[in-house]
Amino acid sequence: MAVSPYVSRPDGWHLDSEIKMNFDHSPRVKLLLEQLTQFMDRYIVPAMPVWSSEVAAGHPHPSCMEDLKTLAREEGLWNLFLPGLQLDEPGQALSNLEYAPLAEIMGRVPWASEIFNCSAPDTGNMEILHMFATPEQRRDWLLPSLEGRMRSCFAMTEPDVASSDATNIQTSIRREGDQYVINGRKWFISGAAHPHCRFAIVMGVTNPQAESHRRQSMVIVPMDTPGLQVERNIPVMQHVSPEGHCEIVLRDVRVPVSHLIHEEGAGFAIAQARLGPGRIHHCMRSIGQAELALQWMCERAAERKTFGRYLYQHANVAEWIAHSRMEIDQARLLVLKTAWMIDHLGAKGAAKEIAMIKALVPRVHTTVCDRAMQVFGAMGLSPDTPLATMWTFGRVLRIADGPDEVHLRTVARQEVRGVEAQARAGLSYLQFSP
Numbered sequence: 341m342a343v344s345p346y347v348s349r350p351d352g353w354h355l356d357s358e359i360k361m362n363f364d365h366s367p368r369v370k371l372l373l374e375q376l377t378q379f380m381d382r383y384i385v386p387a388m389p390v391w392s393s394e395v396a397a398g399h400p401h402p403s404c405m406e407d408l409k410t411l412a413r414e415e416g417l418w419n420l421f422l423p424g425l426q427l428d429e430p431g432q433a434l435s436n437l438e439y440a441p442l443a444e445i446m447g448r449v450p451w452a453s454e455i456f457n458c459s460a461p462d463t464g465n466m467e468i469l470h471m472f473a474t475p476e477q478r479r480d481w482l483l484p485s486l487e488g489r490m491r492s493c494f495a496m497t498e499p500d501v502a503s504s505d506a507t508n509i510q511t512s513i514r515r516e517g518d519q520y521v522i523n524g525r526k527w528f529i530s531g532a533a534h535p536h537c538r539f540a541i542v543m544g545v546t547n548p549q550a551e552s553h554r555r556q557s558m559v560i561v562p563m564d565t566p567g568l569q570v571e572r573n574i575p576v577m578q579h580v581s582p583e584g585h586c587e588i589v590l591r592d593v594r595v596p597v598s599h600l601i602h603e604e605g606a607g608f609a610i611a612q613a614r615l616g617p618g619r620i621h622h623c624m625r626s627i628g629q630a631e632l633a634l635q636w637m638c639e640r641a642a643e644r645k646t647f648g649r650y651l652y653q654h655a656n657v658a659e660w661i662a663h664s665r666m667e668i669d670q671a672r673l674l675v676l677k678t679a680w681m682i683d684h685l686g687a688k689g690a691a692k693e694i695a696m697i698k699a700l701v702p703r704v705h706t707t708v709c710d711r712a713m714q715v716f717g718a719m720g721l722s723p724d725t726p727l728a729t730m731w732t733f734g735r736v737l738r739i740a741d742g743p744d745e746v747h748l749r750t751v752a753r754q755e756v757r758g759v760e761a762q763a764r765a766g767l768s769y770l771q772f773s774p
Contacts, residue, residue, distance in 0.1 A: 363676045369438050376417055376445050376456075383408055384452050391451060400582040401535050408455045409488055419486055421458045421621060423683070424470055429486050431457075436617060436679035440624050444672075447625025448632045450733060457486070461494040461531050464618040465541050468558070468610055472602040481539055481560060490538035493531040495561075495588060496611065498524065504746050506611055507552045511544035511590065513559060515597065520546075520559055522567075522593040530740075533573045533584025537563055542590070543611065546604045556607030560599040567593035577732045613687055619694050619741050620682065623675050623701040626737060627668060629730045630708040634664045636725070637712040651715060660711040671697070671704045692754045695747035698737075703744075705734030 365373065387404045394402040412418055419431025421439050434442070446452045453459035462485060469482040484490045497503035501510055511524025524544055531537055539562050546557040561568060569591070573584040602610060638661060641652035651657045675697050681690035709731040713720030720727045738744050 361677065361680050363437070363673075363680070365441065366438065369434070369441065372417070372420070372432070372434075373441055373445065375415065376442055379412065379415065379417060380445060380449070380452065383411065384449055384455065388449065395582045400533060400584075405451075405454065409457070412455050413457075413488065417456050418488075419457050421463050421617070422466060422470060422486075425486075429483070431486065435683045436620060437676060437683055440620075440676055440679045443621055443624035444628040444631070447628025450625075450629075450729075453625065457488045458621075459491075460618060460621065462491050463621060464614045465492045465494055467617060468541060468601060468614050471613065472606075472610065474598065476598060477560065477601070484538075491531060491534050491536045493529050493534075493537055493540045493563075493586075494614075495526040495529050495532075495540045496543040497526060497528050499527045499587070500525070504743050506543070506556065506608055509543055509545060509556055509607075511542065513542070513544035513546045513557055515546070516594075518597050519594045520597060520600070522559070522561065522590045522595070524590050525587070526590070527587040528574060528576075528585045528740075529588050530581070530585050531583050532563075532570055532586035532588060533582070537583075539563060540568075540588070541601065543607050546607075550605055553608045554605035556611075557604045558601040558607045558610055559595055560601065561590070561593060561595055565593050565595060567591045576736055579729065579732055617682060617687065619698045620675065620679055622737055622741060623671075623678075623697045626701050626705040626734060627672050627675065629733065630664070630668050630671075630705045633709045633712040633727060633730060634661070634668060636727070637661060637664065637708075637715045640712075640715050657715060660715070664708045664711060667704045668708065671701050674700065692751055695750035698741060699744045699747040699751070702734045702737035705737070706731055709734060 387408065390404050391402045394404075413430065416432065419425065419429070420434055420442050422431055423433060423435050425431045425433040443453075443458070446456065446458065451459075466482065466485050469477060469485070473482050481490075481492075485492060496506065496509065498508075498510060501508035503509065511522065511526065514521045514523075522542060522544060524542075526542070529540070532540065539560050541558055542561045543556055543558050545555045547555050549555075563570075567590060569589045570584075571587040571589055573580060573586050576585050638652070641657050641661065642650060644651050646654070652661060674693070678690055678693040678697050681693055687694065709727055713727045713731065716725060716727065719725060722728070
């Protein structure tokens, strides 16, 4: 499908006839989609009982994972998320638009992305290092991450401030000679409990007197650095993730100044660059779960009867199915548009669209899962289906990458700026009676 889109710019909306959005899958992506779907059906779905039983028994990294990762890399299903891969780096170098349908397939099983080295927060960290790493950082941290030999976490949010505004960050990063000394407390740090997590990218304040968006910096902190303590793995809506959403304390943690990413004062800008594609990846996977929930809803509604009719023959259930199909397709199209815009205009050029999908897609996700749970009845609330867990993941996404309110604020501000830039041209359409 190719369309000539209206393009959102700081000075308003413009119809750009030279730009064509094409959401058709290329032959290469079609082959990867078929290959990935077969891999999921052949290897990952049969491994789900093993994964679940070992996690329930307290194993944070089930035994099947490394074998599956080796197999995925051998089949070329590896690092599918990173467009700018170099020739000496493993992966497919797909664009964001090409990656979107693949991420949707992976999203059907919450832990599947790790098999293909496409899981958060590693993807965002690899993107940061790919953009800003020094040769030393590339050797020590980026290449091992790209090869799947280590995982990482991203330590930004803090318990004592509203971290949805990154300028509130209080963790101190103070330079002493050729070292940085770090003191602070972070929480909800995803991936920090994974046994292969080897480093954290920590955001903190290097210059409290600087302009508010230039106070923060990011540094690489190995997880075994003295003074870094993982305090606890915080349950999220009573769900305990095996890889963790952890609280971390840093007490006089010392790292070489060579662990600084990019430059002092660049932390806020790096965070914004990181969150663009990362939000898209969450939304792609979220759509995959919503699609699966709709499939289960339809299957259940076609096999169960109440009051002499199949469930889908009741008007309310039929409407749930129809609305779910429309909402998922609308969300998918907006995500594809956003992915296309990031590919062509960068994360900054797609800022409004990124905010829109982050606010929209998790709501669609939870709404569709909620309808499916209702169709399944009590079974839908139990561990006999994944629906309750899937609903939880969707609800978490409304906060995990920033609360909805922040993204809605971004959309509203850009809309108003566009109207103001056009000198309120819409008023000319108003006709007043004498």
